[in-house]
Amino acid sequence: MNELELKYGCNPNQKPSRIFMENGEELPITVLNGKPGYINFLDAFNGWQLVKELKQATGLPAAASFKHVSPAGAAVGLALTEVEKQIYWVDESIEMTPLANAYARARGADRMSSFGDFISLSDTCDKATALLIKKEVSDGVIAPGYDEDALAILKAKKNGNYNVIQIDASYVPQPVERKQVYGITFEQGRNELVIDRAFLGNVVTENKDIPDEAKIDLMIALITLKYTQSNSVCYAKGGQAIGIGAGQQSRIHCTRLAGTKADNWFLRQNPKVLGLQFVDDIKRADRDNSIDLYIGDEYEDILAEGTWQKFFKVKPEVFTREEKRAWLNQMSDVALGSDAFFPFGDNIERAHKSGVQYVAQPGGSVRDDNVIETCNKYGMAMCFTGIRLFHH
Secondary structure, X not given: OOEEEEOOOOOOOOOXXXXXXXXXXXXXXXXXXXXXXXXXXXXXXXXXXXXXXXXXXXXXXXXXXXXXOEEEEEEEOOOOOHHHHHHOOOOOOOOOOHHHHHHHHHHHOOHHHHOOEEXXXXXXXXXXXXXXXXXXXXXXXXXXXXXXXXXXXHHOHHHHOOEEEEEOOOOOXXXXXXXXXXXXXXXXXXXXXXXXXXXXXXXXXOOOOOOHHHHHHXXXXXXXXXXXXXXXXXXXXXXXXXXXXXXOOOHHHHHHHHHHHHHHHHHOOOHHHHOOOEOOOOOHHHHHHHHHHHHOOOOHHHHOOOOHHHOEXXXXXXXXXXXXXXXXXXXXXXXXXXXXXXXXXXXXXXXXOOOEEEEEEOOOOOOHHHHHHHHHHOOOEEEEXXXXXXXX
8 A cells, every 4th residue: 555545634624635645655554443643653653663662672561651742641661650650541451561551651750741632662462451441531553563452442432433554563664754844855864863872872960870770761762852842851750650740931931840740640650649539430531630730830620618528528738839749858869951052051950850860962052062061050960962862
C-alpha cells in the first residue's frame, strides 16, 4: 500500500487528506483496526521515533503518550513502586511487564494532558500493556507488533473502532525531509542526532557527579524534547518524564509550566491525596480532574458545599499552601533538560524549587556564567551538550 486516504486533515473542512510515499515505496505501516486520522498519524510517527530512540539509548522498553504532536509523557520500563501503582491507578490483578511499566509511567505522569492520547510503544504490545490501555480514554496505539491476546483486547476497545497501527521496525526514512507551508516546500536533513551517555560528558559546574540513574533521566528528557514542539523543557525522574513544557515563546514560561506539572506529579504522592475517599463508580476522568483541582490553587471549586459530595464520600481537608511547600521540599534528584540554552539563571532558580539536581542544556548564552553560578549555588551538576533540539 503506497497511500492511505484519510477522512480529513487537521480539521473537518480540510479535504482531501491522505498519507503517501513520494518515492513510490510502500507505507511502513499497517492499520490493524480503526481508521486513524491526520493528527493521529502525526502523533503516531513522532511518538514512534521517540520510543525507538529511548529504547536504543537505554536498552529498556519505552512508551510515550502523545497529544497534539507533543508528548504528554514518556518513560522506560522500570518497575513501579507501590505508591506509583496507586497514583497511576494500576489494577493489582494485572501481572505487570517492563513494557506495561513504561506505559503506566508515560500515561500516569500527566493524566490531565494524556486524556485522549495516542500511544507509542517500542516493543511488541503484550497483554498486560493492552489491559492498561483498555481502561484509559485513548485514540489509538502504534507498535512494531501485537500479541494475539493484546490485539483482541485492543480491537474490542471503543466499540471496535480503536485505532491500532503496526509499524515496520526496520523502516529507515529518507535522509532529507520536506513539508509544505502556504504552498511553499521546506526541505531539511532529518535530525539523526544520537543522544547517549557520551552526549552528557561536558559537565561545566563545580559538581561533576552525575550517576547513571540521572544520566538515564537526562537522556529521557533530551530525547523527549527532540520530539516536543519548541520552545520546550522537560523534568524527569525515576525513568520517566514528570513534567513537559511545550510550545512556549519564553523559556522561563516553559520551565514554570513543566515545573508545575512535575510538582503536581509529586503532590499526588502525598498521603492527603492518596487518602482521598472517592464516591463509588467515579469515572477516571472525574477522579483525575478532582485531584487536579484539589492540589491546585483553585481547590475551593472542588470543596464547595454541594460540589464535593459529587466526588468524595467524605469532605477532604484543605491541602494548604504551607503543607504543599513542605512536601515539595522533599522532592530531590530530578533531572532537567532544555531544547535550547537557558538565557538567565531564573530558570535554574525555578528548577531548584522542583528538586532539580541534574541539568542538560546546549549552552551558548552570553549569560552562561550566570547560569553556571546559579547551579553552583545549589550544588547542581550541569552539562553543556552543544546541540539545540528545536522541533517544529
